[in-house]
Amino acid sequence: MELGGVHLRALVELARCGTMTAAARGYTPGAISQQIAQLERTAGAQLIRRVGRRVELTDAGHTLVVHAGHILRAQAEAAAAIERTRTEIAARLRLGVFGTAAAAFLPPALRWLGEHHPGVRVVSQEVDVDQAHAEVSAGRVDLALGLDYPDAPLARDEASELVRLHSERFSVAVPTPDAPSAGTAWRLTELAEREWILPAPESYYGRAVRTACRRAGFEPRVVHEVTDTATSLAMAGAGLGLAPLTGLMLRLRSEGIAPVPLHDVVERHVVVAVRAASRGRPSVEVLIEALRRAATGRPTVVGTPPFWSPALRVNDCPASMNCSSTPRMPA
Numbered sequence: 001m002e003l004g005g006v007h008l009r010a011l012v013e014l015a016r017c018g019t020m021t022a023a024a025r026g027y028t029p030g031a032i033s034q035q036i037a038q039l040e041r042t043a044g045a046q047l048i049r050r051v052g053r054r055v056e057l058t059d060a061g062h063t064l065v066v067h068a069g070h071i072l073r074a075q076a077e078a079a080a081a082i083e084r085t086r087t088e089i090a091a092r093l094r095l096g097v098f099g100t101a102a103a104a105f106l107p108p109a110l111r112w113l114g115e116h117h118p119g120v121r122v123v124s125q126e127v128d129v130d131q132a133h134a135e136v137s138a139g140r141v142d143l144a145l146g147l148d149y150p151d152a153p154l155a156r157d158e159a160s161e162l163v164r165l166h167s168e169r170f171s172v173a174v175p176t177p178d179a180p181s182a183g184t185a186w187r188l189t190e191l192a193e194r195e196w197i198l199p200a201p202e203s204y205y206g207r208a209v210r211t212a213c214r215r216a217g218f219e220p221r222v223v224h225e226v227t228d229t230a231t232s233l234a235m236a237g238a239g240l241g242l243a244p245l246t247g248l249m250l251r252l253r254s255e256g257i258a259p260v261p262l263h264d265v266v267e268r269h270v271v272v273a274v275r276a277a278s279r280g281r282p283s284v285e286v287l288i289e290a291l292r293r294a295a296t297g298r299p300t301v302v303g304t305p306p307f308w309s310p311a312l313r314v315n316d317c318p319a320s321m322n323c324s325s326t327p328r329m330p331a
Helices: 005-017 029-043 059-084 099-116 129-137 204-215 229-237 247-252 282-296
Strands: 048-051 054-057 091-097 120-126 143-148 160-169 171-175 195-198 221-225 243-245 257-261 267-275
Touching (some): 005 129, 029 059, 059 282, 091 099, 091 129, 099 120, 129 204, 143 204, 143 282, 160 282, 195 229
Parallel strands (some): 091 143, 195 221
Antiparallel strands (some): 160 267, 171 257
16 A cells, blocks of 8 residues: 555644645645545545544544654655755755745745755745645645744644744834834833724734733734734834734834834744654754854855754743844844
């Protein structure tokens, strides 16, 4: 019995999501259904049954999902082992990105790779920033950039891990004419009566900011619910409300707005999700190094990445590195 990786990933994703539609992100429900049907023919057993609009695994399906994880990990480990036998680092990697990261990180990261490791080819595709780990676990991309908030952590699973690239603290964006004097910092409690521009509460970002405000003792008065960062900052610059702001966001748009630092520690981590079994691939490690250089503003034209050294994992930060610190943004 030969079980293909694509079919096994379809079954694992279906088990995680519970519906054909949810599991089909990036494909179609029909394609997922065909992959499961092919897997059932190969296995010689019924693997799923429909229960209303959802599906559930049969006993055979549950058994195969457990073994699918082992098979997929073994395949990834074999690919990593083969790659390590080569004298030159070479591979084609699929990278999931979101708008802000694509604009800020991709040009310097790919330039650095082209100069130091031209054999590593990166193909990027836009993914939902809240679904970075799911896109990697489902095998739709090899790595995916995401944002992890201590007040609303990204979902985790055993198949993928999050590697921290950079951390940054939030300030708030106000119209330039309304900016307080240099050196002024606000407390969240001072902003309880102000109007806010925030993403939907269902998003990790929207949930994190609301959680920080509630910890300070108030519910933010959201007058404009906006997901797009450039739009929210443009609205803040027009005086339509306060918008959260980080250094990465400031790279995307700075016209007409001024950042006001917060006394409260509200932060987020720029991360890259990667399959746990792929961490030994030299090509994956040099891409992570290139992304970290781009995220932290390190020079992209000097030095050689220590691709054999594991990148910093989330919640595994030596005190000497002070991972939560960021350069103070101008007032």
